[in-house]
Amino acid sequence: MKLHTRTNYRTVILVRSRAIDPSVHKVAKVLAQNNYNVKLLIWDRKGEKYFEKLNGYSVRYFSIKAPYDKVSVAFYLPLWWLYEFFFLLLSDAKIIHACDLDTLLPAITIKLIKKVKLCYTIYDFYADNLPKSFPSFARKLIAWIEKFSIGLCDAIFIVDPTRYRQIKGARIKSIGILYNSPPDYVEGRFASKSSATREVTLFYAGLIDRSRGLIDILKVIRNLDGVKLIIAGSGPDERIFKNLPSYLKHKVEYVGFIPYEEVMKRTLEADILFALYDPSIPNNIYASPNKLFEAMMCGKPIIVNEEITATEIVKKERCGLVVPYGNVEAIKGAIIRLKRDPKLRLMLGRNGRLAYEKRYNWKLIEKKLISTYRELNEFLARSLN
Structure with missing residues (x-):
C-alpha cells in the first residue's frame, strides 16, 4: 500500500x-x-x-x-x-x-x-x-x-x-x-518616459487573427506618418504579416512568436499598445487581455474597443483611450492624439502603473x-x- x-x-x-x-x-x-x-x-x-x-x-x-x-x-x-x-x-x-x-x-x-x-x-x-x-x-x-x-x-x-x-x-x-x-518586471526601477519624438512605436503581441482588429490597424498605419507598428505572435492570419505589400514594409515589422521576456522588453520600449476584439464573437466581449495588464505594469497607454468588458477597467483607471470596434477613423484619431500629446501618454501610463501596483x-x-x-x-x- x-x-x-x-x-x-x-x-x-x-x-x-x-x-x-x-x-x-x-x-x-x-x-x-x-x-x-x-x-x-x-x-x-x-x-x-x-x-x-x-x-x-x-x-x-x-x-x-x-x-x-x-x-x-x-x-x-x-x-x-x-x-x-x-x-x-x-x-x-x-x-x-x-x-x-x-x-x-x-x-x-x-x-x-x-x-x-x-x-x-x-x-x-x-x-x-x-x-x-x-x-x-x-x-x-x-x-x-x-x-x-x-x-x-x-x-x-x-x-x-x-x-x-x-x-x-x-x-x-x-x-x-x-x-x-504579469509579474512585475520593472519593480523598483520603473520610470515612465514619453517624449515628443517624430516617430512613435505601436506594439502588439498575441494571437494573429482578423478578429483582433489587425486589419483596421494596417489601414490606419498605411496613411499615417511617424508611426511604426511592431507585431509579435502567431495564428491563423500570420501570412498577412509575412507577405506585407511593399508600401507597408517600412512601416510594419513582424517578428513572429517571441519569448515572453522579449514581449515585456518590447512593451517597455513601445509608446502605445492596443487590444481590439471583434464583439460579434461572444467570448470577446468578456476579453481580459494580457496586453491590458502588461501595458499597465509597463506604464504604457492602451487603445481598446468600447464593446468589451475590459473597457470598464480602462475607464475606471484612466489608463487608455476607447474606440468603437472596426471604426478606422476613430482608431486613427486615438493614435494621432497619443502621438501628438506625450504628456497624455505619460499621464495614462502612470495611471495604469499606479492601478497595477494597488489592485492588479x-x-x-x-x-x-x-x-x-x-x-x-x-x-x-x-x-x-
Whole structure:
C-alpha cells in the first residue's frame, strides 16, 4: 500500500492545451516557489517539444501537430484526451488543475476514479469562443456541459469578475479571480518616459487573427506618418504579416512568436499598445487581455474597443483611450492624439502603473491562488490520514 506523505499532498499537475500561453506558466512558477511539486502537461501543437525543466517545475508536452483556434482541432481532441487521461492516471498528484474545457473532462474522470482534488481555470468559456457560424444548439450543449462540469470541481478561477456572467447557474464550491496580470518586471526601477519624438512605436503581441482588429490597424498605419507598428505572435492570419505589400514594409515589422521576456522588453520600449476584439464573437466581449495588464505594469497607454468588458477597467483607471470596434477613423484619431500629446501618454501610463501596483499586481493575485491551494492541501491531509 502506498503511503501518503506530505510530498504527495503537494504534488500538482496543471493541464493546458495551448503551448503559446504564458498564463499557466505563471501559476506553475508560483506553486513551485511555494514548495509544491509541480508538473505541467501541455499540448505543443507545433510538435516540436517533448520534455523540459523550467523555473522549478517540469513540463511534459503532447507533441501532435494541430491548429489553434480552428474547428478542425476537434478531430485531434480524442487523442489529446486519451493522452491526458493516462498521464493523470499514472501520476501521483493529489491536485489536478485543468485549464479550459478542452482539458477538463479527462481531469474530472480521474478525480472520480482517484478521489483527488480538482481546480479549474476558465481562460475562455468554450461555448462563447466558438465561431459565429457554429450551430446554436451545439453551442448551448457545450455551455451546459461546461457549467455541469464546474459543479464537479473543488475550486474555480476566472480571469475577470465579469466572467461570472458566463457561468451563472453553475454549482460553484469556491471561486477566485486570477487577473491576466504579469509579474512585475520593472519593480523598483520603473520610470515612465514619453517624449515628443517624430516617430512613435505601436506594439502588439498575441494571437494573429482578423478578429483582433489587425486589419483596421494596417489601414490606419498605411496613411499615417511617424508611426511604426511592431507585431509579435502567431495564428491563423500570420501570412498577412509575412507577405506585407511593399508600401507597408517600412512601416510594419513582424517578428513572429517571441519569448515572453522579449514581449515585456518590447512593451517597455513601445509608446502605445492596443487590444481590439471583434464583439460579434461572444467570448470577446468578456476579453481580459494580457496586453491590458502588461501595458499597465509597463506604464504604457492602451487603445481598446468600447464593446468589451475590459473597457470598464480602462475607464475606471484612466489608463487608455476607447474606440468603437472596426471604426478606422476613430482608431486613427486615438493614435494621432497619443502621438501628438506625450504628456497624455505619460499621464495614462502612470495611471495604469499606479492601478497595477494597488489592485492588479501579480503578488496580490498569488496570495489568493496559494490560499486556495492551502485549503485543498489541508483537506487532503485530514482525509488521507
